[in-house]
Amino acid sequence: MTVRLGPFTGGRLLLLVSLCLNVALGAYVGVQWSQPEWRPASAGMPQRIMERVASRLPEPDAEILRRNFEARQTELRPLQQQYTAALLKTLRLIRQADLDKPALRAAIDDARNKRIAIGHVVADTFVETLEQVSEKGRRQLVGGFLP
Numbered sequence: 583m584t585v586r587l588g589p590f591t592g593g594r595l596l597l598l599v600s601l602c603l604n605v606a607l608g609a610y611v612g613v614q615w616s617q618p619e620w621r622p623a624s625a626g627m628p629q630r631i632m633e634r635v636a637s638r639l640p641e642p643d644a645e646i647l648r649r650n651f652e653a654r655q656t657e658l659r660p661l662q663q664q665y666t667a668a669l670l671k672t673l674r675l676i677r678q679a680d681l682d683k684p685a686l687r688a689a690i691d692d693a694r695n696k697r698i699a700i701g702h703v704v705a706d707t708f709v710e711t712l713e714q715v716s717e718k719g720r721r722q723l724v725g726g727f728l729p
Contacts, residue, residue: 628658628704635708635723643719647711654707661700668693 632651636644672689675682712720 628662628700631704632707638723639715639719640722643711643715646714647707650707650711650714654703658700658703661696661703665693665696665700668696 628651632647636647639647668689672686672693675686675689
């Protein structure tokens with residue numbers, strides 16, 4: 583018995599399906615290969631914090647915050663890259679067959695120190711911004727937290 587679907591015989595149909603699967607698999611592998619190395623979600627945390635705070639401010643004050651945050655990017659980006667590298671180093675140590683506990687502890691401490699350095703830049707940005715925003719903006723920022 584021969585399977586025929588128009589001009590396609592069973593063998594041609596199988597060849598077409600195989601080609602389609604190869605193209606799909608090739609596209610998947612290409613996309614996975616071209617993507618940058620994994621980055622922890624927390625590396626983008628300062629940006630999300632700034633946007634969350636900006637959403638609570640009147641628009642002119644939010645623009646001040648965004649401008650101040652953007653001005654700190656040359657200081658913040660290298661810190662975020664160092665933090666990401668420290669996290670990746672920690673993950674590589676964890677993945678090793680023989681766990682080197684002192685090296686792991688040192689890597690964790692290093693990552694924590696890098697995160698703290700990022701926190702200092704974010705805090706400095708807030709202090710600088712609070713000096714520049716309106717009184718209404720400052721009140722609006724803390725409005726839901728104080729009686």
